[in-house]
Amino acid sequence: MNTFHLSNSASCLLEVVVLPFFRFFAFHLGLIIEYYIMLHIKTPKSLRAKRAVEKRAPKLVENGKTTLILHGTKTSNVLNDVLTEIYHLKKDNSVKYSRRNDNIRPFESGGETSLEFYSLKTDCSLFVFGSHSKKRPDNLVIGRTYDHHIYDLVEVGVENFKSMKSCSYDKKIAPLIGSKPFFAFIGEGFENVEELKHLKEVLLDLFRGQVVSNLNLAGLDRVYVCTAMSSTKVLFTLCALRLKKSGTTVPRVELVEVGPSMDFVVRRHRLPDESLKKEAMKIAPELIKKKEKNVSKDAIEGKIGKIYVPDQQVGNASLPFTPKGVKRERREAKAKGEDNKHAEKKQKQHDDVSA
Structure with a gap:
């Protein structure tokens, strides 16, 4: 049986030039094929195929398991x-x-x-x-x-x-x-x-x-x-x-x-x-119920809620009529004001005499 032996120069050329070239080519060829597969998306060409694809698509409420x-x-x-x-x-x-x-x-x-x-x-x-x-x-x-x-x-x-x-x-x-x-x-x-x-x-x-x-x-x-x-x-x-x-x-x-x-x-x-x-x-965000504030559920009474009523400012509320007691209060305030003026006048005269 004849055997073939490479010389030292030929083996060096094979290891240094040829093998790296083939590795480089194979690597980039694999990347090109993978990129083509990712871009190549099959679309349905008939209504029947379209319905079959839509049937298998994710849903909020899934069908029964087969x-x-x-x-x-x-x-x-x-x-x-x-x-x-x-x-x-x-x-x-x-x-x-x-x-x-x-x-x-x-x-x-x-x-x-x-x-x-x-x-x-x-x-x-x-x-x-x-x-x-x-x-x-x-x-x-x-x-x-x-x-x-x-x-x-x-x-x-x-x-x-x-x-x-x-x-x-x-x-x-x-x-x-x-x-x-x-x-x-x-x-x-x-x-x-x-x-x-x-x-x-x-x-x-x-x-x-x-x-x-x-x-x-x-x-x-x-x-x-x-x-x-x-x-x-x-x-x-x-x-x-x-x-x-x-x-x-x-x-x-x-x-x-x-x-x-x-x-x-x-x-x-x-x-x-x-x-x-x-x-x-995982649950879809659309199916997650938002928590109701101040609401609780009871097995006997059912749904129970709390209602917060703000304090009523009764003193600032406008009244539909004017009470009669207001006239008397005005007279008393007026009389009190005149007495204060008379006392201030006497005090002023007294100060002038003493000066």
Whole structure:
């Protein structure tokens, strides 16, 4: 095999002239490409594209969060049923992909790029990712995104799964699509254990749907019951609400298990970064209510306000009539003035005599 060796002068020329030139050229070429990308802003060319861009634009009151449901490289039958039933519970605001995704690996560096791409493509801020392996069987990862970047993650294992079909109940009381749920978190772990507190926040975000200010009692037909069995295990059950007569204006409530029901075993979780959390929690200035001065609210009396009345200057107030006592005061003042003049005159005469 022939080998080629550079002379000392050629190697010096390569190191001193050629390589710096290529580095300089590559550096400035990168700057030009980056500057072009920053200036090249795509504008919508049709009304449909314009409406899609406006729909994704920031709003003072955001729309309901959409959930993206994904499958990993390998999933079990139990996990497939879990993902399907979560999709049915959130059918009005969820997107489900049935293909396997080999590139998605949460909690790993570089394994979240495809997940963020799908979040941007479908405009979803919540995701549920299912995978199955020998180390972590029936694994479910629930997470949230901010600006289509991973915000936080919670990984749980699914045990003792019970589907909707296995529950026997009257189909008339089945929860309707778009109805609002109640949430019942039972156990001190949801207030004391960091993992369960994080799981509580994610489950509330996942199943509560659109945030509304007013509710109709007929629209509340389900309740999610989460019971903390230990510091790492949570019993999750969906129950339907049955309203019965109680003889009063408040109906009697009964819970009927309609499924799904499963046990969540908390495995891993990742809290959001403090700087990212601070940015995500910002509130628009238009939504901040200005504080009302001298106003307080009471649960019984309602809104209470204080009114400050300035002191009334009664002496300077103009009267609509002249009192009769003024004439008498004038006579007394006149008589008093004449007496003072007479006393001054006598005093003057006395001074002249003595002089």
